[in-house]
Amino acid sequence: MKGPRGVTIADVAARAEVAASTVSYVLSGKRSISPATAQRVMDAVAELGYHPHAGARSLASRRAGVIAMMLPLRDGMHLPVLMQFASGAVTEARRHDQDVLLMTADEGPAGLARVAASSIVDGLILMDVEVRDPRVEAVRRLGLPSVLLGFPADAAGLTCVDLDFTAAGRECADYLIGRGCRDIALLGASEAVYERRTGFAERVRSGFLDRRGDGRAAAGPGPRLAESAAAVPCPDDPVSVQRTVKELLASRPDLTGLAVHNEPAVPHVMHALADAGKCVGEDFHVVVIGPDEVGERVHPPLPSVLVPAERLAEIAVGHLMRKLDGLEVPESTLVEPQLTVR
Amino acid sequence: MKGPRGVTIADVAARAEVAASTVSYVLSGKRSISPATAQRVMDAVAELGYHPHAGARSLASRRAGVIAMMLPLRDGMHLPVLMQFASGAVTEARRHDQDVLLMTADEGPAGLARVAASSIVDGLILMDVEVRDPRVEAVRRLGLPSVLLGFPADAAGLTCVDLDFTAAGRECADYLIGRGCRDIALLGASEAVYERRTGFAERVRSGFLDRRGDGRAAAGPGPRLAESAAAVPCPDDPVSVQRTVKELLASRPDLTGLAVHNEPAVPHVMHALADAGKCVGEDFHVVVIGPDEVGERVHPPLPSVLVPAERLAEIAVGHLMRKLDGLEVPESTLVEPQLTVR
DNA sequence: CTCCGTAATCGAAGCGCTTCGACAAGACAG
């Protein structure tokens, strides 16, 4: 039924004149083998282009060498970040000799049950976990080693990794304050986003508002504070963005610093500011929270606090690997955001 | 070493009081089984939550139930399209009871050799195939059933699927002509893109220029033609876009229709047109080639010819499944673009 | 009433790998 039978461990063993088990031990390093024999085996492996049959290996060793990565491929979620994450995860997984099975979030808990039961994967990375996420319960029940990106309501006993959004908000405020702004504001995502994932957007907001001085002394020990800071939600569409910015400027005439946590809105914000006669980079400062490209693609280029998606992926995969090896990992990991000044 | 041993086919067999082989036949349908027995088996499967061990299955049947999808995860390539493609591919694969292994293009030919040799996948989908692509040779050599997205220089014996870019260019021209534009232009990607993938960008251009009348009769049989049409490349950065548009308008004062085949440039094009006093939608028409969001996120919303990524994915996966079943598929499939008017 | 074809089921033989216990051959202490 299948064409060329493929080179098996027996072929390698024959070629190196050893037993199949010896080949296995050379490859896995689980028993000591004399250097001479090991070399002969490695040569045979190279000459024959041997790669162990994944199925046979998983059957015998109860380790598939594959991890599943469940992404919210359909919507929401910022795309570049997702891609960077996916890319980083695959690269990191390969470094650990693992492959990555891609699943969409809409396979849901049943999908997780399936891959777990069929032993097709050894572990799981769950992206974009929401506060009330049905998949979380499934993960708990299945007992499959996993790492979540995002924090569910009850994270006890789970390994979670996420960007430190509070710190991101704070960094934006600090950047603006450092530029001399006394009155600053945060332009957030649409209301809908705030409802969907408690945490995420709110944490940015609270970090940002942390730096609100409200008349308190702006000097002395501790971080410098803004005299005044506000946060307003904002829909994605061009017209609403323009309106929101216009209203914001009208209601706060002394505003000189704006943090934008709403990727698609950025170009329109710039437009609106220009219309209002603000000269970004001189009498007005803007910082965006989002991937680098967003800040790069407008004129003038904007500094940005980005989600270090690749780092997140590395950390997540790294933690998962450690769990697979039975090692301990921290339950909760917050990754520092990175501010890129342009 | 592993916790709960998992439910096996033997457990199901015991529960249903049949032989393991009978369970296998019920599940695969490869031999006829009496309805009564089949029912008992199905019940047992459901009650125990049985899922066959993927490794064992692949070992015994020489079919892994997994296909590999190699994406250029690092750069280039338009992101939303990629995501839609990935999403569509996974969904379609699941419909055929297959899982998807995600690989990055930088694993290259060696990665293909590895997955092929380890029988971890049954087939391959290669995204974003370029004219001279080292992976193509590997695919040929390995003889692994595969489907390519894009056309390599020598596509003989391979199954290739792609958007009909020539038709996309033509459709843009036709749309503008239909709007009454007599002098139209195509704003393309940066020179670099044209060099990287012969085909792709060029085909759009040639389709577009197909509708150039150059003084020929604009009436009569056949498609209506524009009196004049031009194509200019354009870099991505805001400043260059502005300059390019300005120069274009200056050199062609009668220009009233523009097709933009350069996603990041779109907002800046709109800006430049506004600066030049053009009123898009009334005295000037713009159509973009790219995913819907691009057209939606500017003001006014623009019609767009999009890459039907999801369809491409379905077709690619569908073809691959057919190949896995030993059926015939066309060597070359061109997918019609879709024009969305707003 | 026998013979044969068909339908339904079973048992056993692998698939290619890992892993466990055995075992031969030295190394070394007594």
Added chain:
DNA sequence: CTGTCTTGTCGAAGCGCTTCGATTACGGAG
């Protein structure tokens, strides 16, 4: 020189599944 460890290697027993005869039971044809 005998007994005890190591070290390096082998053989065999599965892992859970599919698949290929073989086997039984049952009708209908002769």
